[in-house]
Each structure stands twice: as structure tokens, then as C-alpha cells.
Amino acid sequence: MNQMQMFVNGIMRGFCSFFVTFVLLITYGSACAVATFVENDFGTPSAKALIYNTAWFDLLHLLLVLNLIGILIFSRVWQRKKYASFLFHSSLIIIFIGAAMTRYYGFEGVMHIRESERSNTIESQEDFITILAKIEDKFYRAFFPTTITPLVQKKFHQTLPFEGDNLSVQYLDYLPAKDKMDSDRLKVKVSFKGESQEIEIIKNTKGENIAPFVLGETRFALDWGSRVVALPFFIELKDFQLDRYAGSMSPSSYASEVVVIDSKNNVEKPYKIFMNNVLDYGGFRFFQSSYDLDEQGTILSVNRDPGKIPTYIGYTMLVIGLLWEFFAKNGRFVRLSNYLKSQNLAIVFAAGLSMSMPLYASGENINDTEQMTQNIESQNPHMQGELEIPPITNESILDLIKNLKEKSKEHSERFGKLLVQDFGGRMKPVDTLAMEYVHKMTKKDGFLGLNNMELFLGMMVYPNEFKKVKMLALSTPKLKEVIGVSQEEKYIAFEDLFVGGTYKLGNYLEEANRKKPAMRDKFDKDVINVDERVNVAYLIYTAQALRILPSFSGEGDKWFAPSDAIASFDKESASQLQKLFGAYFNSFHYGLVENKWENADLALDALEKIQQKFGANLIPPQTQIDLEIFLNHYNLFKNLMPLYLVCGILLFAVVLVQIFRHKKADVLASRVLYWAISLLVLLHATALGVRWYVGGHAPWSNAYESMIYIAFASGIAGVVFFKKSYLAQSMASFLAGISLFVAHLGFMDPQIGNLVPVLKSYWLNIHVSIITASYGFLGLCFMLGVLTLFLFIFRSAKYPELDRTILTLHTINEMAMILGLAMLTIGNFLGGVWANESWGRYWGWDPKETWALISIVVYIVVLHARFMPKGDNPYVFASLSVIAFYSILMTYFGVNFYLSGLHSYAAGDPLPIPVFLYYFVGFTILLIILAARKGDLPSPKLS
Template sequence: MLLSILRSYKTMLFVLIALALGAAVATFLENDFGTAFARHYVYDALWYEALLCLASLNIALVLYRTKMFLHVSRFSFHAAFILLLIGAGLSRYFGVDGVMKIRENSSANTIFSTELNEEITLPFTVHLKDFEMERYYGSKAPSSYNSDVRIEDGTVSFDAHISMNEPLTYKGYKFFQTFYDPDEKGTILSVTKDPGVEVTYVGYALLFFGLIFNLFDKTSRFSKLLASMKQTSLLVVLILLTQTPLFSHSAYVQTYLDEHRANSVHVAEAFGELVVQSRMGRMKPFDTLAQEVLYKLSGKSALYEMSPTQIALGMLSHPSLWKKLPMIQTKTPKLREFVGVSPTQKLLRFEDFFEGHRYKLKEALQKALALKPSQRGTFENDVIKVDERLSIAFMMYQGVLFKLFPLIGDEHHTWVAFEQLIMKGKGEEQKEVQEASVAFATALFERNYEKASLHVKTFEAFQTRYGSEIMPSKTHVKVELFYNHVKIFERLTLAYVLVSIALLIAAFGQVFAPHIFTCKRLKPLFYGVVLLFILHTLGLALRWYVSSHAPMSDTYESMIYIAWSCLLFCMLFMRHSLFALSGSVMMAGIFMFVAHLGNMDPEITNLVPVLKSFWLSLHVSIITASYGFFALACALGFFTLILFTCKRSSNITKAILSLSVMNEVVLILGLSLLVIGNFLGAIWANESWGRYWGWDPKETWAYIAIIVYTIILHVRLIPKLYSHYLFAVLSLLGFSSILMTYFGVNFYLAGMHSYATGDPVPIPRWVYGTLFCVTLLILVSYKNKHLKEEK
């Protein structure tokens, strides 16, 4: 009886559910009580490790009972998890993990282990010859940390170099560049000795081989499902948000705006091509900076029928007037009432926040900053964000962000703005450009735009002569300007919406009126989707070229990448299925829409040092691609439940069965990619800073998502429990684990994956509305949950 229990599928599901729930609760315990608390009571607790061991035992017994060793692909990736647990045990109980701090021209041979709370002596000495932190040009943002060390081991002595993502290995010990002393005269190294690394990496290799081979194995369930898929139809959802603020201006202001709008186009275009140095040291066209600033201030890509560069030049040359124009975005009616304007006016004037010399937000800002992030409400977050926007606007009025001029002879390649040029610039060349700067601002103020254009040429010549060493090429600038002006992702969002409406009509039409909605008549829709996919691909390629790194390093980039991945598989394998196409376009449109709601910053920035890794690009690209598949599965489950609500007919039954097959295919692909992507992340973490897994909240929720979809795909092994209806419900609800991994952790839980996060906010109302609609659909469709073809 015990053996029967241990090797049963019910035990498997129970253990998986317990593991997922335990980890989920632990992330909230960690957020409230600290990492040590969560580790002590969950992650490192005996009961949780016992569950992991029970899961491995269950896998081993099932492998033996089902003779899965006869199927190479399935056996490989299932057995890999047993190897991974063994490797993890060796690393945890027999490995060494600590931190070594060394000052320049000093030596050390001990590391401090926080887990053991004691010092460990190494059999050799590490001497720090020099520590160097490289920065991005003209900024304080770090680009890389580097330590030049000498290993001294008796008669053996040699020099070595340690930097981010480039560790040093000696006698089984691995040294990773982690951080540095505040005065930059000392280094902080992570040190590990991992006896389980060989077993773990063999497990990884077996896992990757099995999951990939499973997709091509003709005897696998995936191949059989793929072969049985038939043509079906499609569905899409749409929300469109538009805002048309109305403003009133005095006659003088209106005259100025009309003249500036009409006559400053050419000088703005020329000025936009000048190279500027951002606060993070990225060299880019001024047009890019102007777009980023306008978006941060107003949440818009254009205002008053002017380009961002026209607005930037106006703010520089006539600040007193532009302070009177509404362009500061606010999110909450409460803040608008607080500063004394209409609660419905979303864009406020710079002057609205001041009463004489009194800053109206001063006390509210101090109270908001004094609160913990988790305690701040929408008002407090809005106050902090608006204060940031006002600071950016003030820097634009003062010209501080116009870092257009390289300092001659500066070893750090620092570029400065107009005022700094006057203060720091020396020599005849800089004196000439100083005079041109004053004349340029004067010409703009007098609205003599032709004269201003002549001074832009002086700026360009100065940049080329003294800053060409770090300036992007002419081609790079032109490509970036093209990328800025074409606004491909914003326009694709609207295109996805329009195509989704057409596909929605076609989807239901082919089910209920197949004689009208024939394949021949629907071909243009398919070609439309292909065109959108090609344009989306070109957009990603452009952003990759402009940023010089894979477009997956922040929330905005990953969102547009997920939208692209939603379409990729359909274009390759399911292009004949209207249902699959509809789900792909719908989810791509939703992701693109969310990316452009205004909460995500599309600014292209330099990478922080730890993100400069091949493993990162591979890890992130595969994981985010899996989100596209899970989004498609969510849509397919949604379509299936809608069909369950309809009166049963042969066409509807066939559509449900076909959707279930497609859904399982998509989920197998998604889970395979999610597992591979997460364990590639473990390799990256181990190679970059010496640990596979740290139970960071984002890591933990990715692990929970893996368990959730493993459960969904294995429920079919319990016939008394499984049905097509249940499978549709689970594939729909399962996507909530992805949403929590991608969004929820960023907004509600603290963690190290902070490069794509925002301040915690209350749960939006639309979430409750969505939950209500989903619950209603599940309840309404429940009455028709049985199919004759279930068995």
C-alpha cells in the first residue's frame, strides 16, 4: 500500500501543490518578516526539503513503473530532476560559500560565511594589486568592476584578473567580482567551492536534451498532438484608451505657439540630429532625449502639434511661457485637488505646483518618502512621480539636460550643457562655441529660427572635432532617428486591435456559418497577421541596433518581445488555425497595449554591469518567449469556455476538441521553454556570482509557475478528475502565475530583480473586474462541462 501511494499520480499532484503553496506563502513572509524568516520556516526547513525528496522518489518510482526508460526523451528530462536534487544536496551540505574583502596592496586568505557565521581559511592567499571601476562616458554609472590580483600558494605565484561575469578558479575555489568599497580602493569577492557542480551540470544537460528532443521525438505526446491538429477558428479582445485634453491660452501664448509650431521645424530637425550625453553616459541623438523627456513629463509622444525637439527648444528659450502650459502628467484626482486644480484635468502646469515661492508638494512629498514602499497608496506614489517630473522639467528650463559639448582634453569624456560650458570651458575653441550658445538661445527667444539654424552647424562641427571618439556613427544616428519617428510599436498596437476585431468576427463566423466564412475569403486576414509579424520583427531589430544590446533588458522591452513571441509559434506551426491566430493576435495586442499605457518607460539605457552577459540574453529571451505561449494557452482556454456556454452541436464539439489539442501543444512548448530558460538563468547566476538559486521572489514565482503548468499538463493522468472543461479552466487560471511572476513580484514583493520594477501600488480595479468576468464565464460554462467524446 505504501509503495502504491508513493508511486501514484495523485501523490505527485499533492506534492507539487504543497511545494507551490509553500513557496508562494514564503515570498510574502519574506516581504513582511525578512529573508532569514522565510528561509528558516520554508526554504531551508526540513519539511520543505522532505517534500522535494518525496517528489524525486515519486518520479523515480513512476519512471520504473511505466518503463519510461524505453522512451529516451521523456526519461531524460524526468530523470534530470533527480540528478539536480542530488547536485543541490552536495552543494548545500558539502560546499563552501562566503565573502572575501581585500584592500588595494593587501592580502587575505579567509572568507566569511554568513550561513555558518564563521571565518573559513583558504589554503592560499589572494593579494589585491589594483581595483578599477569603469564608468559610462561622462557619468557616474558603473560599466564594469575589475580586480587585478596575485595568487600566492607557497612557491606558486601568478597574476589574474577578476571582473563581472569573468570569475577566477583555483584549487576548486571560484572568485566572483561582486562589489567594491565606497572609496573604490578595495574589492568585495564572492567565493565558492561547489562539490555538486559536475552532477548539477550533467542534470542540466540531460534536462535540456530531453526537453528539446521531446519536441522532435515522433513517439512523444507532443508530436502526436501536433499531428492530430485540425483547422479551426479565432477570437480577440480589445480596449482602446484616448485622451483629448482641452486647453485655453491667452492671445500672446497662442500667437507664440502658432509661430513656434510653424517656423521651428527645420531648426528642430537639425538640432535633433546633434549627439547628446545622457545621465547614464549613453550617446544618442538629441531627438531621442527630447522624446524621452516629453514622455516622462506628459506620457505623450507629441504635444500641441509639435515634435518633442520643438517643445524642448521652446522650454529652453522661453521657460516662463512654457511653465504656464499644461504638460505635467498626474494620475490621481486627489493630487489635482490637493494643488487646487480641476480633478478631471490630467495635465497640469508647472506653475500649478507653486504658490509664490512655496512648493505645494513639499510636506506631502516628505510624508510619502517617509513611508515604506509597501505602505504607499496611489496618492503617495503620484506625489513622488510628479515631483520627479517637475525636477526634469526644471532641468529642461535651465538647459541642464542639454549635454551637447565635449570638454576638450577630459579623460572621462565628459560632455556638458550650455551653462557648464561657460563655467568649465577654456581655450579659443570653447570660447567660440560659448558665444554661439548664447547667440543660439537669443535667436530662439526672438523667434529668429534661420539664425538659430546657423549656430546648430557650429555645435555639430565642435562635436565632430572634439567628441568623435565616443560619438555614434552617422549611420547609427540616422537609424535611431528613423526608429524614433516611425514609432513602429505604438502603431502596431492599433494595428493589432483592428486585425483582432476582424479575426473575432471570422472566428465565430467559421464555427456558426462555415459556408459564409470560407478559407478563401479569410486569406487576407492571414496575410495581414504575417505583415504585422514582419513589422514587429523589424522593430525589434531596429531597437537592438540602436541600443547595442538585445531588447529584453527592462519591462517595456520584454513586453514588446513577449508580444512578438505570441505570434512566432503561430507563424511557424499553427498558421492554418484561426483559433490559434486569434489567440496570438489578441494576446500580442494586449501586451503591446499594456506596454504603452504610460506606466512603463520606453527609454533606452545602458546595461548595469551584471547584465552584460551572453547567458542573460539567452535566459531572458527563452523565458519571455514562454510567456507568449502561456498567453496563447490562456486565450485558447478562454475561447473553449465560451464554446462550452453555447448549445451543443457537432461543429462546436469538434471545435472544443481541436482547441484542447492545440492548447496542450502550446502548453508543452511553453513549459519546455520556461524550464530551459530558468535553468539557463541558474547557469548564468552560478557563472556570474557563484550560486544557482537564491530564492529571490521573482525566481521563486518562476519556480511556482513551472509547478503550476506541470500540474495542468499532468492532470490528464488521473482520468476520474480530468475533462476538457477542467483543462480549459486550468489553462485560463494558470496564466495568473505568469502575471504574478512578471508583474506582481515587481509591484508587491521586494527582490534583487529590480531593474524592471516599479513602486508597489494597490491592486487595480480592472483586476477585480477581470476576475469577476472569468469567474462568471467558468460558472456559466459549467453546466455543459461534459462531452460525449471525453473518454
């Protein structure tokens, strides 16, 4: 008995070891990674059928939890008074219990209701085979779940009781859809009372493809698809409301005015369901999911979640436990901090990273516009008839550009302050529109020596001249050959793309658009990009982009371009507008030739008064307009980039002098550089605040904004959290500069846009700010790891300070990783709360959230590697911290630009893998190998 007990104890201790933990975690992370690529290539159902919803994946979860429970028991953390550690590790067990309850006992479906109609039925998300039968005027129904996808087909042979006999349904074959117009088909064999028949079922869309058949004297029907579930109450849709951004088709928000009708409980109560505002009734939760194209119906996500309470309890325990760990006297973080203090390196903590964050007069419009036009005409004799000044010819285009550069600056700046409504409905200065459009066409600033507004106005006033100017960027030699320009040309003219009225790119564009994004080569992408630049140029030449005129009638929030306004307004208003713009174009030409702009400025006065009078309800505060123009002309984030890099490199050089020359670093130089970096971080925070104010939402809603926020998190990590470690500060400053450099690469779009409805949530600020800031800390870990490996290479008796420096960097690296992993974990789980409160599920295995989970798993392995034999070593930790950062790169860049999903900025349209990435990986491997020769330095002993 004792031997058996010892054997069992040995097995338990073997299973409850960190070695088993690492095997399970690596297996788990690898399975999740494979699933994201399966989902991208074969769809979400295939990923769920192959991995996420399988018994072995559920077993893997269970083994991880059992392993964790065993380690907690054998390590007796509560006896060692490690209460914070016990709390947040135990929270994972509670979260698992809640997730299991949701997984096995929860329900998810969709309810579709049209206005003035009611419904009590839900379509399940899971697919079922449903058998309907009619026996002696009685109807019978039976069903069972199926998993049939293009990648995975789980064959079945189900036997169901029917009126004292058995009905058998057997899988025969699966025929996937050939194209979008086709549907999946399933062949089955049905047997009943000794008779059999082969049936082909088309996958249903809302129950439209039921397959009827007869066996003996019994009539049957088969249905394959979602199962219809009846609720004990009705939801009636009184009104569906869709709000769009002013003057655009982009949804700002949508909501459903409904009434819950429960006759059994005598309830008839109105509710309003909209994004982030959920209806809870009868154990079910209803979320605003989508709507019908005619805006007369709503689509509600519905779920029943018995695991919500334990899951939320687990989340709360996790957050409290992780925060507590930073202050627990016997916790790892405090012990690391004490070691640094013993090295005379004080660590200063911060409380947190996140920033705190008209009257329409009918009948007056025509007279006012007419009076404005008359005022201009009365003061400008040249405008009372056709100008005598000869038009500028093709030969004098250089003179035109010269005049624009020398004479139009002040006027163009004033024109840039007029407001325009973009096609997404956002109100912004014309200056912003000009910057966006000119950048789109030319891919640079200062093209032809003109600022963006000068070029924009020149193109609009002199379209025929500028159509001949080479200003549309292109790259591929094949496209240059197709268009018929020299291979040395970097730009083409608008007119180069047309011959005899035929668009040269027409056929190539159609062919490129027909291809799947992943199948497009560089030529296809260049064709699409050049076509986009052509369209942008056309919008400027025709002034279609210049939506600067509000409606004179006060109806609606749409603003109009001049030609649209003239075509849409009443005859008298249109006539006055035509005169006004004719007057402006003439006076602009006059001003450019004679350098007299008074009359052109009078036209701008008229346009400003029109905007103030008829569009006051959409005009933002003047401060917001001025700040946006300031951001356009003084790109603070781009200008901070070289300053961060220079300060980081200089501070690093100062520290190297101390290490390799056995001299104290220049204290004055170090302090000056520290305060310089601190000033840069302060300017960075100010710039983020300005962008927040200008955009009207937190500046981390797209790829560009999240990147500049990561740069801020990197900078503040060095300045605040590692104040006395000049090496950490130099790496943090360098990382901030690199992050800003990446933010301003060509594939990042710095344009401020409107938020989609789901992002209008306080959860956005909480979840995204925390999880994005974690990338800054983990990026700092990467930099510190690289630096540590470099120092390992140069270890020798000649440089005795190197070992002490390596141990210091190792300690800072581990502390930064604990902070980064805690933020990544908390941010990821808070994202689950956001998802559950917004659309009714914590976790949808979206590639972005899945790779964030994989990153958590990776960094858990890195932080716990010290429990493995030979794992408690600064060299091992530095190597792993460098390798681990590739999971963050995949989470941030790889998912956003190579995988499709809810969080994907490119929606599955992959970019070519940069060549430098291969060199980057090679450099990493070489660095780790070279450092290994002298990687025998033991970890510091913590008190």
C-alpha cells in the same frame, strides 16, 4: 509473508501515484509562494529560516524525488521505449542529487580585499555563535550555527567541550534592531565550571562587536554573526578597476586584478576577475560581487560547490530530453500532431524563436569656436548688438506657441539630430531626450499642438513664458487643493508650485519620501511624480539637460551642458561658447519672428563641428542616430497594437461564421488575414532588430522590452507553429495586440538605457529570450482555454461542428502548453547556469526565479491532470489552462511590481492592484461555471 509483501507493494503503489504527486506539488508550490511574501515583508533570512532551509522543506524535495522514481519504475517507461520521457524525468533526479550536495556540503562566503593588500579569510553567509577562550596563554575557538531572525528564533542550548570541562551556551532572548542605526541583539546564558553569566551580544559587522567576559579565571569572548574561514592560500589585490558609462556615475563594468599566492604549492599567478569571468583555484570559485565606495577595494563572492558536475549533467539531460520529446514518434507531442493532421490541420515547426539574433588637437579649439561664432555674426547683422525686436510678453503666449508650430518645425528637427549625453552616460539624439522629458511632464504626445522638439526648444529659449503654461500633469484632488488650482485642472504651471520663492510641495515631498514605499498612498505618489516633473522642467528651462558639449581638452568622456561648460572650461573657451550660445538664442528668436532660420542653422553647424572634432570617440554611427529618431517618430510597437487586434478579431469572426452557419469560411479572407498577420510579425521582428541595433543590446532587458518580446513570441506562435489553425492564429494575434497594449501603459518605461554589468553576458540572450518567449506560448494557452470554454457554453445539436472545433483547440492548446512549459523549464534552469557563472550560486530563492519555479509546478499539474480520474477531458484542461495563467501574471507583473528582489523592476515599490483584475477573476470563475454544464466531451483518442 505474501500478505506483508502485498501490503508493502500496495503502500508503494499508493505513494507512487499521480494523486500523491499532485498533493506534493501543490504543497511545494504553495510553500514557495508563501516564502516570497515572507521574504518581501521580513527579509531573506526569515524566509530561509521559516521555509527554504527547514528540514520539512528538504523532506518535501526528497518525497517528490522518491515519488518520481517510483512512478518511473511502476510505469516502466523504458520498456515502452519512451526514452525521451525517461531521460528528462531522470534528469530531475540527477539535478536533485547535485543540489543536495551543494546544499549540505557546499560553502558560500565573502572576501574583502583592499588594494595592495592580501587576504586568506572568508566571511560565511550563515550566522554562527563563536566562542573564544584564553587558557594559560593558549587560545581556543568553538562555534555552532544559529538561526535568529525577526520572524524566527530557533532557541538553542549548546554544550561544547573546553579543556576537559563543558561550556554551555543557552538562548535567553532576542532584541531586533529598532531602526537602521541600531543592531540586532542577542541575550545568552554562558556556564563554565559551575559559574554562569548572562551576556548580551550585538550582531557583528566584520567582527567589531565581540563581547568579552570572565568566568572564574578564564577569559572568554562571544561573537554572533558570520564565521571567518581561513584558506590555504592568499589572494592579493593589485588593482581594482571600475569603468563607468561615459559622462555618468553608472558602472559599466568592474574588475579585480589579483595574484594568487600559494606558498605550499609554490604558486604565484596573476588573474583578472570580473563579471562573468570567474577565478577557480584550490576547489574554490571567486566572483566579482561588489566594491568599496572609494573604489580602492573589492568584494568577492566565494563558493565551494561539490554538486556542480552532477547538476550540470542533470541540466544537459533535461535539455536533451525535452528537445528529443518533440520528435519522438511515440511521444505525446508527436501523437497530438498526428491527430491534428488527421483533422486536415498541418502543423509547421520552426527551428527556434530567438533572433539572431579621435584625434584631439591642442590649441585649435578656441580659434575654431571663435571662427564659427564670427561666421554667424558676420552673416547676421541682428547679432552684432541687442535685438531691436521686442520680447514676447505673457499676453502673447498663444502667438509664441503658434509661431513655434508654424515656423520652427524644420529647424527643430535639425536640432533634434544633435547628440546629447544623458545622465546615465548614453549617447543619443536630442530628439530622444526631448521625447522622454516631454512625456514625463505632459504624459502625452502633441501637447499644445507642438511636437516634442518644438516644445523642448520653446521651453529652453523662452523659460519665463513657458513657466506660466499649464503643462505638468497631476491627478489627485488633494494635491490640486494643496497647490490651489481648480479640481477640473489636469495640468498645472511651473509657477503654480511656488509662492514667494517657497516650494509648495516641500513638506509633503519630505513626508512622502520618509514613508516606506508600501505605506505611500495615492497622494504621496502623486506628490513624488509631480516633483519629478518639476525637476525635469527645470532641467529644460536652465538647459542643464542639454549635455551637448564635449571637453575641449580631450580629457575624460563627460559632455557638458552650456552653463557647465562655460563654468568649467578655460576663460577663452568659455568666452567663445558664451558668444556662440548667445548668438544661437538670438538667431532662434529672430527666426521665429521673421521665419528666417539661416543664422540659427549656422549655430547648429558650429555645434555639430564641435561634437565631431572633440567628441568623435563617443559619437555612434549616423545610421544608428537616424534609426533612433525613426523609432521616436514612428512608434512601430504602439502602431502594431491596433493592427494585431483588428486582424485577430476579423479572423476570429470569419471562423465563427464557419462554425455557427455550417458554412466553409471564406478561404480568400482567411488567407489574406493570415498573410496580414504574418506581415505584422515580420514588421515586429524588424522593429525588435532596429531597437537591438540602436540600444546596443538585446531588447529584453527591462519590463517594456520583455513585454514587446512576449507579443512577438505570441504572434510567431500562431503564424509559424499553428499555420493552418485560423482559430489559434486569431487568438495569437489578439494576444500580441493585448501584450503591446500593456507594454504602453503608464507604468512601463520604453526608454532605452544602458545595461548594468551583470546583464552584459551571452547568458542574458539565451536565458531571457527563451523564458520570456515561453510566456507568449502560455499566454496563447490562456486565450485558447477561454475560447474553448466559450464554445462549451454554446454546445448543442444545432452546431455539430462545435465538438470537432473544441477537440482541435484542445489539441493545439496542449501542444502549445508542452512547448511553453519546455521553454519555461529550460529557460529557468539556464538562468541557474547564468547565476552560477556570474555570481556563484544557481539559486538564491529570489522571488522572480521562485515564481517561475511555481509556474513550472502549476503547468506540470495541468499537463498531468489527464492521469487523474475524470481529468482527461477538454473542459478540465481548458479550465486549468485559464487558471494556470494567473501564475504567469504573478511571475511577470506581481513580482516585478509588488515584491522586491534582484529581478524586480519596482524594487518593492508596489503599484495599486488594478480594479479590472477583480473583474477579470470574476469573469474567469463565471466562464468556468457556465461551461461546466456541457463539459462532458471526452478527449480525442490518439494513435
